[in-house]
Amino acid sequence: MTQTGGKQDKKAQQYGVTPQSVDFNDWYNEVVKKADLADNSPVAGAMVMKPYGSALWENIQRWLDDRFKATGHESLVFPTLIPMGFIMKEADHVEGFAPELFTVNKIGTEELAEPYVMRPTSETIIGHMWSGWLNSYRDLPFLHYQWGSVFRAELRTKAFLRTSEFYWHEGHTAHADEPEARAEVRQMLDIYHEFCRDVLALPVVRGEKTASERFAGAVSTFSIEGMMRDGKALQSGTSHYLGQNFSRAFDVKFQTREQKEEFAHTTSWAISSRIIGAIIMTHGDDFGLIMPPRIAPVQVVVIPVGRKDNFDEMVQEGEKLAAELRAQGVRVKVDKRDGVTNGFKYNDWELKGVPVRIELGPRDLEQGVVVVKNRNSTEKETLPRAEAVGGMTARLDGIHDWLLSRATEFMREHTVPVDDYATFQAKIEEGNWVLAHHCADAACEKAIKDDTKATTRNVPLDDAEFFSEASQGACVRCGKPSAYGKRVIFGRQY
Amino acid sequence: MTQTGGKQDKKAQQYGVTPQSVDFNDWYNEVVKKADLADNSPVAGAMVMKPYGSALWENIQRWLDDRFKATGHESLVFPTLIPMGFIMKEADHVEGFAPELFTVNKIGTEELAEPYVMRPTSETIIGHMWSGWLNSYRDLPFLHYQWGSVFRAELRTKAFLRTSEFYWHEGHTAHADEPEARAEVRQMLDIYHEFCRDVLALPVVRGEKTASERFAGAVSTFSIEGMMRDGKALQSGTSHYLGQNFSRAFDVKFQTREQKEEFAHTTSWAISSRIIGAIIMTHGDDFGLIMPPRIAPVQVVVIPVGRKDNFDEMVQEGEKLAAELRAQGVRVKVDKRDGVTNGFKYNDWELKGVPVRIELGPRDLEQGVVVVKNRNSTEKETLPRAEAVGGMTARLDGIHDWLLSRATEFMREHTVPVDDYATFQAKIEEGNWVLAHHCADAACEKAIKDDTKATTRNVPLDDAEFFSEASQGACVRCGKPSAYGKRVIFGRQY
Numbered sequence: 008m009t010q011t012g013g014k015q016d017k018k019a020q021q022y023g024v025t026p027q028s029v030d031f032n033d034w035y036n037e038v039v040k041k042a043d044l045a046d047n048s049p050v051a052g053a054m055v056m057k058p059y060g061s062a063l064w065e066n067i068q069r070w071l072d073d074r075f076k077a078t079g080h081e082s083l084v085f086p087t088l089i090p091m092g093f094i095m096k097e098a099d100h101v102e103g104f105a106p107e108l109f110t111v112n113k114i115g116t117e118e119l120a121e122p123y124v125m126r127p128t129s130e131t132i133i134g135h136m137w138s139g140w141l142n143s144y145r146d147l148p149f150l151h152y153q154w155g156s157v158f159r160a161e162l163r164t165k166a167f168l169r170t171s172e173f174y175w176h177e178g179h180t181a182h183a184d185e186p187e188a189r190a191e192v193r194q195m196l197d198i199y200h201e202f203c204r205d206v207l208a209l210p211v212v213r214g215e216k217t218a219s220e221r222f223a224g225a226v227s228t229f230s231i232e233g234m235m236r237d238g239k240a241l242q243s244g245t246s247h248y249l250g251q252n253f254s255r256a257f258d259v260k261f262q263t264r265e266q267k268e269e270f271a272h273t274t275s276w277a278i279s280s281r282i283i284g285a286i287i288m289t290h291g292d293d294f295g296l297i298m299p300p301r302i303a304p305v306q307v308v309v310i311p312v313g314r315k316d317n318f319d320e321m322v323q324e325g326e327k328l329a330a331e332l333r334a335q336g337v338r339v340k341v342d343k344r345d346g347v348t349n350g351f352k353y354n355d356w357e358l359k360g361v362p363v364r365i366e367l368g369p370r371d372l373e374q375g376v377v378v379v380k381n382r383n384s385t386e387k388e389t390l391p392r393a394e395a396v397g398g399m400t401a402r403l404d405g406i407h408d409w410l411l412s413r414a415t416e417f418m419r420e421h422t423v424p425v426d427d428y429a430t431f432q433a434k435i436e437e438g439n440w441v442l443a444h445h446c447a448d449a450a451c452e453k454a455i456k457d458d459t460k461a462t463t464r465n466v467p468l469d470d471a472e473f474f475s476e477a478s479q480g481a482c483v484r485c486g487k488p489s490a491y492g493k494r495v496i497f498g499r500q501y
Numbered sequence: 502m503t504q505t506g507g508k509q510d511k512k513a514q515q516y517g518v519t520p521q522s523v524d525f526n527d528w529y530n531e532v533v534k535k536a537d538l539a540d541n542s543p544v545a546g547a548m549v550m551k552p553y554g555s556a557l558w559e560n561i562q563r564w565l566d567d568r569f570k571a572t573g574h575e576s577l578v579f580p581t582l583i584p585m586g587f588i589m590k591e592a593d594h595v596e597g598f599a600p601e602l603f604t605v606n607k608i609g610t611e612e613l614a615e616p617y618v619m620r621p622t623s624e625t626i627i628g629h630m631w632s633g634w635l636n637s638y639r640d641l642p643f644l645h646y647q648w649g650s651v652f653r654a655e656l657r658t659k660a661f662l663r664t665s666e667f668y669w670h671e672g673h674t675a676h677a678d679e680p681e682a683r684a685e686v687r688q689m690l691d692i693y694h695e696f697c698r699d700v701l702a703l704p705v706v707r708g709e710k711t712a713s714e715r716f717a718g719a720v721s722t723f724s725i726e727g728m729m730r731d732g733k734a735l736q737s738g739t740s741h742y743l744g745q746n747f748s749r750a751f752d753v754k755f756q757t758r759e760q761k762e763e764f765a766h767t768t769s770w771a772i773s774s775r776i777i778g779a780i781i782m783t784h785g786d787d788f789g790l791i792m793p794p795r796i797a798p799v800q801v802v803v804i805p806v807g808r809k810d811n812f813d814e815m816v817q818e819g820e821k822l823a824a825e826l827r828a829q830g831v832r833v834k835v836d837k838r839d840g841v842t843n844g845f846k847y848n849d850w851e852l853k854g855v856p857v858r859i860e861l862g863p864r865d866l867e868q869g870v871v872v873v874k875n876r877n878s879t880e881k882e883t884l885p886r887a888e889a890v891g892g893m894t895a896r897l898d899g900i901h902d903w904l905l906s907r908a909t910e911f912m913r914e915h916t917v918p919v920d921d922y923a924t925f926q927a928k929i930e931e932g933n934w935v936l937a938h939h940c941a942d943a944a945c946e947k948a949i950k951d952d953t954k955a956t957t958r959n960v961p962l963d964d965a966e967f968f969s970e971a972s973q974g975a976c977v978r979c980g981k982p983s984a985y986g987k988r989v990i991f992g993r994q995y
Contacts, residue, residue, distance in 0.1 A: 048580050050617065055630055056578035065576065082559065084550035086542050086666055087650060110607035115600045115654045123544065136540065136549055156581060160609045172580055
């Protein structure tokens with residue numbers, strides 16, 4: 008998508024990363040490995056999160072966890088295994104997940120009469136537990152979530168995006184009535200949206216999934232969708248209204264205020280380690296990652312620039328500068344590596360996407376200045392040390408804003424309203440999202456997918472921030488009347 | 502162990518908890534359930550951690566995680582599954598773990614030619630990954646850890662103590678030589694000891710395990726051992742020097758400074774969710790739990806004591822008081838439940854072991870006082886509000902100290918040096934630890950276990966804080982010379 012000149016290509020070769028513009032897929036895989044985010048594992052479909060990736064995931068967890076607690080949710084820990092019979096109880100659920108299940112049929116030397124599955128998601132076992140905990144309307148709502156991993160077979164592995172074991176939180180709540188449950192579904196979708204926009208600098212579209220893209224067992228599924236720099240969509244979070252489907256299957260009922268028996272209305276919602284894929288593919292460039300500053304494991308890297316005879320002294324000075332930045336609440340690392348060139352260090356931290364680099368040499372020290380370079384700029388600035396330190400939070404916020412507006416602009420530029428099928432196919436092929444009217448017929452959606460590999464991403468909500476205008480029209484493929492009263496987003500997806 | 506009069510028995514019956522002194526096992530199971538720490542699950546051997554238990558585990562994780570990072574360790578995330586063949590590579594390891602393994606032999610509809618096991622511990626897969634990451638001595642040390650759960654078949658489940666799936670961190674480090682690796686093993690043992698003593702108020706004995714109690718594949722295993730209020734031991738953390746056993750099995754080698762090829766020296770260490778069992782069984786009493794204040798999810802509970810017409814007002818006043826306490830860094834909860842009696846609330850929070858209760862009634866409010874009760878006392882104090890708030894941190898520290906000295910005294914009282922086998926058997930039967938000389942012969946240890954159900958807990962280190970005096974003597978059972986130059990701790994264990 009991006010245009011790169013000969014100079015950038017050379018630089019990219021120097022790092023050993025294929026430029027984005029040459030092969031987006033190779034760029035992604037190389038960046039993930041070389042930035043120390045993740046590695047392949049000897050387990051089919053599973054990855055290893057390395058220190059830099061794990062630190063990023065921890066920051067993501069910390070922010071979301073604080074928010075869940077602040078909105079009254081409680082964490083619990085449910086088993087990794089689920090009795091096979093549980094998965095069978097909700098008809099749509101079993102149809103959706105059966106082909107992907109990991110089956111445990113032996114413990115020690117004992118063959119199991121009824122096997123267990125490794126959880127693909129936990130609605131079933133949580134429903135079972137709830138039925139034992141719930142008696143009266145006074146017990147509700149249950150506002151629960153857990154952090155952990157889940158297991159769904161994947162043939163073609165891609166770190167963070169498609170792994171057989173992936174990492175997430177899953178929220179599960181139970182309510183006395185539908186309006187309260189639906190308000191929860193919306194609340195969590197909005198928290199996800201806020202997190203993406205204000206912390207990760209990711210513009211995402213809030214909307215409802217069409218019937219064929221719903222979670223297996225849900226009444227309504229809502230998602231946030233982001234656009235990657237190759238024009239593909241990445242579903243970055245989901246929030247489901249499950250109605251009484253799971254509560255009926257697992258007998259989650261309670262006595263109402265009016266002394267009647269009623270099944271609970273339940274919800275579930277999740278953001279997974281896929282979101283790291285979204286960060287990489289929304290913000291990265293030919294030089295590697297660009298970490299959104301508010302979630303970056305390292306916000307500022309200090310490079311002591313010394314010769315052999317004064318390197319240790321410059322490292323010490325670097326530590327002093329780092330301490331001043333830490334006192335401002337900034338996450339800083341001093342690169343103390345000896346035996347590698349400054350150029351190597353610069354490239355390494357650019358690849359890792361650290362938002363700000365500070366170079367500190369003996370002459371800078373004498374003059375009371377430092378050299379500052381933002382990851383999203385090619386300019387170096389020489390600034391009085393106090394100004395660099397005091398202005399760091401504002402500088403990081405500036406990089407956040409820059410990333411968010413670049414990504415927003417990109418998404419807007421690559422999203423086009425289309426009313427005829429030939430143009431639809433061409434625009435999808437060029438790597439855009441298409442805003443089109445649709446009849447809501449599943450067979451028609453399927454035909455579009457077969458023709459173009461594009462699926463419905465979502466139907467933007469009225470206050471979705473993007474692409475939410477009401478309009479009428481005819482289905483872009485079959486010509487039947489539009490079913491949604493607005494255009495639907497179609498796109499290829501990860 | 503504890504003496505309880507008729508009045509306490511009655512009170513305990515009122516809560517519906519069997520007194521400790523009547524049946525320690527029933528007491529434990531009932532407290533775990535009624536305090537909302539955990540529940541049984543439909544998965545054989547697995548538990549569900551409920552909100553109060555999960556909040557406690559989160560606090561434990563937070564403290565340890567900060568400490569690991571402060572000592573230079575990095576978190577990573579490895580897969581839950583391990584190829585069966587990996588477990589087979591280290592001879593002692595496979596012998597130790599084979600009977601407990603969960604086997605996955607089917608993914609989707611595909612039967613696997615080589616099955617996976619759900620990790621019982623991760624030395625093998627981490628060794629495999631390290632062999633790909635390690636080249637030169639410059640890459641070392643690897644200071645890694647991960648949080649997660651592991652799977653070992655358990656027939657007789659008991660929440661936190663024996664569950665097929667349990668929760669832990671596992672530290673894994675690789676070093677260029679043995680002294681550095683052994684220093685790491687000791688550092689982590691000391692961090693565990695500090696955590697138990699200074700945060701959980703648990704006195705624990707640091708020592709080395711005898712050969713027959715070593716981790717499967719270790720050269721040396723060190724443990725911290727605590728004493729429960731029924732006199733049994735609970736191994737509360739372990740730190741292993743693995744020598745080159747796993748690095749040879751997984752080809753974890755590097756080029757030394759002198760350009761030679763060498764296998765790394767590795768370590769592993771862990772504290773698991775069993776530690777919650779130790780907290781319960783060391784500090785609890787007939788009334789329920791007593792939470793050590795520094796880790797307690799709720800340190801202070803405020804009970805607004807109002808009548809129907811002023812209950813809402815008292816809840817508001819309770820919130821004001823809670824805000825003042827939070828400003829002191831105290832974790833507070835206001836019990837706003839309507840429709841239950843104050844007595845019910847008092848009992849409920851005593852059962853949950855909240856260290857301090859504050860009652861706030863309309864008359865107290867007028868007079869500018871509050872009623873304060875420590876969980877470890879039967880006295881209520883009426884204090885000026887400002888004094889109660891300002892003194893809360895010191896009060897919590899006082900409860901910590903009280904718990905630690907009570908547990909230390911109990912451990913000292915119930916640990917006896919013994920030199921003849923008849924007394925050994927009697928003292929074990931009475932619920933003590935015995936300090937005895939031993940010949941170090943595995944068959945002799947086994948005979949003692951068969952006779953008494955007691956095993957060696959550990960051989961206290963020279964600076965173990967407890968029971969570390971050097972001495973010579975004859976094996977308490979067979980009369981051969983002592984092998985350790987000091988007495989070994991024997992005890993029944995969880």
